[in-house]
Amino acid sequence: MILTNIIALKDNYIWILYDKNNSCIIVDPGVSNIVIKEIIKKKWNPKAILLTHNHIDHTGGVENILKKYPKIIVFGPEETKNSHVHQIIKGGDKIRLLENNIDIIFTPGHTLGHVAYYLKPYLFCGDTLFSAGCGKVFENNYAKMYNSIQLIKLFPNNTVLCCSHEYTLSNLIFSMHFLPKDKNIKDYYKKIHKKIFLKKNIFPFLLNKEKKINIFLRTNEFFLKKSMGFKKDKDSFEVFCYLRKIKDIFGAKRD
Template sequence: MNLNSISAFQDNYIWVLNNDQGKCIIVDPGEAQPVLKALEENQWQPEAILLTHHHNDHVGGVKELLKKYPGLVVYGPEETQDKGTNRVVKDGDLVNILEYEFTVIATPGHTLGHICFYSPPYLFCGDTMFSGGCGRLFEGTSNDMFDSFQILNMLPNDTLICCAHEYTLSNMKFSLSILPDDKEINRYCRKVNELRAKNQSTLPSSLANERKINLFLRTDDVDLIDKINKETNLQQPRQIFAWLRTKKDSF
């Protein structure tokens, strides 16, 4: 299978997995036109759509795609039923499409019903985990998102983080503001700056990389705890996660 990203809106990515026969899976099509253009140019035949949550920049193109391909199966959480989902899935469900078996992982936080789809090595994680960051808490709590991160952090090192937004540079600037002397963060920030200067994508990232540079996965890190304790007196990973999310909201 081949992994492709289609740019949408200002900074969204719509992911497409296609096989050598031209059949494909579309993930979080926030708008239809870029997808229809890619399908035509590459002569892809869509087999299914995967939806991670109900926000319009992830589901806005579904109904138009269904008009073009009326037999398309759309998998998504219950919160996407009115957005075009015709096959509701929940945590632990297995979805078989083409050569792949996707495990559905509930990851509340960004929205209450947010899910991810995982088929090694691909993790389609919507707005839960970003490279260097995590999604905003629109419906869930920091505890919800912390628990979701712990679940995703149990996946293998080679997992590819196929998130839905090009937020990496902003996330790394935030990380540098917290740990300006961290070697891994500085290394990755230089790489990200080089890629974005050429208007190239920073995604997908790997979970191995995220464990080094994503502060939201390093909430038990001694350097991070020491830095935070110059402003406050937090020790527990959950507290540090919440502190980071609040700081990022106003960064």
């Protein structure tokens, strides 16, 4: 399976997985026009759409893509049932597409019904985790979001995180506010800044790397707690809540 992405709505990643026959799966198409254009250009044969949650910037393109390709099967959690979903899925389910098994992982927090799709080594994690950051907690359940992020942290180190938004630079600036001397974060910022300036795709995001540069995966670390004025035994979950709430004010991104 070959993975690629389409950038839409300025900072949305729409992920496409296609096989040697050019059959493809589309993840979270927030828009239709650019996706249809790319399908025609690449001669893909779309078989399925996977939805992670019920936000319009993830589901908005489904209706028109379906009009053009009515044989597509749309999968999504219960909360997406009004987005032309044919098959409701839930955490623990397995689906088989393009001769591959896909595990459905329940990752509530950004929304209460959010799911991720795991087709080894790719984890389509929607708005749960971003490179160097994480999604907003829209329904105020920080414990669910924290647990979902901890669950993702347990995936194999070579997991490729396919997140839905490109907020990497602003996330790194936020991180450097707390850890200005952190070499991993500083080096990554320089690298990403250069790539974005050259209009290069900054994907892939490997979990192993994220564990070093994403402070939302490092909430148990002493230096992070210290920089926030906390003692070393401060609970990791409380550090997460504090960081996420400050982030909402610091660099307000849509998701």
